[in-house]
Amino acid sequence: ETDAGVNLYKKELKEDPIGFSVYTDLAGVYYGLEKYDEAEKLYLNVLEIDPNNAFVYSQLGVLYNANKQKEKSIKAYEKSLQINPNNYDVIQALRTLQEKKPVFDYFEKADTKALIAAAPSKTEYPDAQIVVLNNEVQKVVYQNGGSEEKRFFTAKVLSQTGLDSFKEYTIPYNNDQNLNIEVAEVIKANGTKVPAETNNNEVVFTNLEVGDVVNIRYKLENFHVGSMSSHFWDSFYFSDGLDNLNIKYSLLVHRDKAFKYVFSQQDIAPVKVAKDEFDLYVWSKNKQEALRYEDKMPPMDDVTNMLYLSSIPDWKFISDWYENIASAKARSSYEIKTIVKELFAGKGNLDPLTKVKMIYNYITTNIAYSSVTFRQSGIVPQNPATVINTRIGDCKDVSTLFVTMCKEAGINASLALANTRDRGQNTLLLPSIEFNHCIAKATVEGKDYWVELTSGTLPFNTFSNTFLGSNILEINKTAATLTKFNPGIRGKNVMGYKT
Numbered sequence: 001e002t003d004a005g006v007n008l009y010k011k012e013l014k015e016d017p018i019g020f021s022v023y024t025d026l027a028g029v030y031y032g033l034e035k036y037d038e039a040e041k042l043y044l045n046v047l048e049i050d051p052n053n054a055f056v057y058s059q060l061g062v063l064y065n066a067n068k069q070k071e072k073s074i075k076a077y078e079k080s081l082q083i084n085p086n087n088y089d090v091i092q093a094l095r096t097l098q099e100k101k102p103v104f105d106y107f108e109k110a111d112t113k114a115l116i117a118a119a120p121s122k123t124e125y126p127d128a129q130i131v132v133l134n135n136e137v138q139k140v141v142y143q144n145g146g147s148e149e150k151r152f153f154t155a156k157v158l159s160q161t162g163l164d165s166f167k168e169y170t171i172p173y174n175n176d177q178n179l180n181i182e183v184a185e186v187i188k189a190n191g192t193k194v195p196a197e198t199n200n201n202e203v204v205f206t207n208l209e210v211g212d213v214v215n216i217r218y219k220l221e222n223f224h225v226g227s228m229s230s231h232f233w234d235s236f237y238f239s240d241g242l243d244n245l246n247i248k249y250s251l252l253v254h255r256d257k258a259f260k261y262v263f264s265q266q267d268i269a270p271v272k273v274a275k276d277e278f279d280l281y282v283w284s285k286n287k288q289e290a291l292r293y294e295d296k297m298p299p300m301d302d303v304t305n306m307l308y309l310s311s312i313p314d315w316k317f318i319s320d321w322y323e324n325i326a327s328a329k330a331r332s333s334y335e336i337k338t339i340v341k342e343l344f345a346g347k348g349n350l351d352p353l354t355k356v357k358m359i360y361n362y363i364t365t366n367i368a369y370s371s372v373t374f375r376q377s378g379i380v381p382q383n384p385a386t387v388i389n390t391r392i393g394d395c396k397d398v399s400t401l402f403v404t405m406c407k408e409a410g411i412n413a414s415l416a417l418a419n420t421r422d423r424g425q426n427t428l429l430l431p432s433i434e435f436n437h438c439i440a441k442a443t444v445e446g447k448d449y450w451v452e453l454t455s456g457t458l459p460f461n462t463f464s465n466t467f468l469g470s471n472i473l474e475i476n477k478t479a480a481t482l483t484k485f486n487p488g489i490r491g492k493n494v495m496g497y498k499t
Helices: 002-015 020-032 036-049 054-066 069-085 088-098 111-115 158-167 224-231 317-331 336-346 352-366 384-391 395-408
Strands: 130-141 145-156 168-170 177-187 192-197 197-199 202-204 213-222 234-238 243-254 259-264 272-276 278-288 306-310 410-417 435-443 447-451 472-474
Touching: 002 020, 020 036, 020 054, 036 054, 069 088, 088 224, 111 130, 111 145, 130 158, 130 234, 145 158, 168 197, 202 384, 224 317, 317 410, 317 472, 336 352, 336 384, 336 395, 352 395, 352 435, 352 447, 384 395, 395 410, 395 435
Parallel strands: 130 243
Antiparallel strands: 130 145, 145 213, 168 202, 177 192, 177 213, 197 202, 234 306, 243 278, 259 306, 272 278, 410 435, 410 472, 435 447
């Protein structure tokens, strides 16, 4: 009963003339009925309500393409990608319309069969448990900033120890990425392939024996938010704890996209080739020996040769970006006002530093540390009211709560992102958001008091010895560079217990 259904939509629009989803649903009905003019009118009505909606522009691109209006379809897709550079379905649809070839066809394809045929034996690598035949990244960066990549890992198992360490494999990826495992298999000596068992990013290589080869290929699509959506950044190991026969990082980047790269130890010159609207950069290294673990050695990231890439202009850009994100969350609310009022009730004339200490003690006593991906974003802190009500949060959640409560009490406070010392001190050579921790700072009478809010056993304004010297980026209007964490004011690292 199509007419009756359409009339219901129309009736609803009269009663709710800014009903965004009603317009788009009815437009989808008209598209299915091939009434393209009617669908277009509705989509254009939606754009009057929300002029910067990437989804509507993408749907207009589909509609125009179905109606054989190629140029209008291209313009609609391009507008969609200006607003949301991370829609990879739209990117592919646009390239198809423009008769451009698939982006990953620009890269040289790895010959896995040839790599296995030339693979060394245990005799050639007597100290190795695993030898990596191919370790490769193929990354694509588009004009508006969206980026996707394929990663290849092929390794031969040389010993039982190597088998035990590689029978299970976890693919590293973040919750701002989409993961698609294209190949995960064991290749036997006779060429037989045994598919691995996979669950999300977990891979189990069944029927694995010494002398077999594990072969993985997976694709990652990156989804960055806000002003970061137009940028990319990455890092890649050109040496690690394994023997690598072939290491390669290939970057296909739109030639209008400015970026920088640097190596941490030894520079490797890229081979650069023009590919239509892209430039292809290829950095490669053959027969890289493993960096064997030694007692008291620094963290691996300080001794390995790492390639850093980034299109982000400077560290101030990141500080400003994160301040915008965090300040949107660090706003007072009924819950914050109530807790702060109750905390100081009947306490007389408290000085600002005492208030800061009381806020610190409240958070470390009442909020439990927890970080799980389905509850928390890797970037955006939770609303402070949510943290109070659930009594649980990760480092950026409790730090944001601290800042919010301090501001409610009239005390200046701010956040700082950190890359802890166990990950190396000579890292983050280019601007990126590869931080793994968040702390906070309160300023009282011109003095800075730093706090670590994820531990209930640290006294106020103290830190574990391993955190000192970590790279931090303060989140404020003036921060312009990374600094080594070494606060001028620190409390004594002692705790007293009464039982």
